[in-house]
Amino acid sequence: MGKQASQYDKIFKENIEVVLPSLLENIFGITAVESEELPDDLQHTKERKPDVLKKITDAKGVTFVLHIEFQLVDESEMVYRMADYFIMLMRKYKTPVRQFVIFLGPSQPQMPTQIEVDCLQFRFPLVAFIQLDVELFLKSNQPEEVLLAVLANFSDKSPEDVLKRIIGRIEETTEGDLSLNRYFSQLRVLAQLRNLELTLKTTMDSIAKFISEERDVLYLRGFDKGEEKAEERFVKNLLTKLSLTIEQIAEIAGVSVEFVKNVQQKLSTE
Structure with missing residues (x-):
């Protein structure tokens, strides 16, 4: 815990x-x-x-x-x-x-x-x-609030439908691929509080049109490949494709600075 x-x-x-x-x-x-x-x-x-x-x-x-x-x-x-x-x-x-x-x-x-x-x-x-009513958060124009919908009361709505709406609203209210990746990473973590990580993975598969491969949907689908492997793939993409500091990458990916440094070291030897 x-x-x-x-x-x-x-x-x-x-x-x-x-x-x-x-x-x-x-x-x-x-x-x-x-x-x-x-x-x-x-x-x-x-x-x-x-x-x-x-x-x-x-x-x-x-x-x-x-x-x-x-x-x-x-x-x-x-x-x-x-x-x-x-x-x-x-x-x-x-x-x-x-x-x-x-x-x-x-x-x-x-x-x-x-x-x-x-x-x-x-x-x-x-x-x-x-x-708390899930609609309270889904109607927000702030992605940070929309995220909290995953913790609210779904009432008679199915988890799949709610997750689709959350993903759609995050996409609608977020500017920039880096921010979008960060919010989806946070959603993945919060979904665990409701045992919805596998449902989220399935939902992401069904609406992959919201996220291009450049946004690294493999990271969000990484539950069946091992979380650490998916995180490493995501960090590698950030290191090789974008000019970011190690601290920025750690924050976006939701991992430690030490984890990023280890991935960076692996890349240098490949």
Whole structure:
């Protein structure tokens, strides 16, 4: 889970600035008119790094600290971690704090969301992505938001039809082959959260017209050839066909810089 979780974490950190306004407005009912990044290291007697930490001023002129955590595991002690965050944020910023946990798992989470004891009452809002309407994300003109449709509630729609629409909307809302490859790479990772990687592979095969071979559809079809082999093929194409830095290639392909360097070394000996 460690490596896999870091992949999901990387995707949300890369895309959060684009998707945050829509999440706030459509899910939490917050219209932000001002947003200021806050340091994400909270250190008093312990160190914490929130997923999202911002100072927000909403349309009513109310200013508060916004704290969001994206959670993959239905963690029974999440409520204590959120309470830790709350106290540290209140102590540091001396301003109201609003917290949310967004659960990315495939089912409704059962984690406790409140503490009620003699001298303490605390709770946090919990939103399960699986309960959000897929149309909320499919109608977006931001590919970073469209990606999130794969985690939403498909209702009576088939996974194949939803994936076709996601792929089509990403293609429609993305400019440039490099960005398109990056979003499809992210879609491949997020599809694993719903066990849809094989369905995605089949769907990609059926609508290959959306992506030319120059966009390396072999990478997206690479599930049956071994993920690492497909990633290596994709990185080789980026190294030989485009003038990009190793860091840029690693970001686009969703691999480590060390992985790119190893592929580059192999190429030099071929």
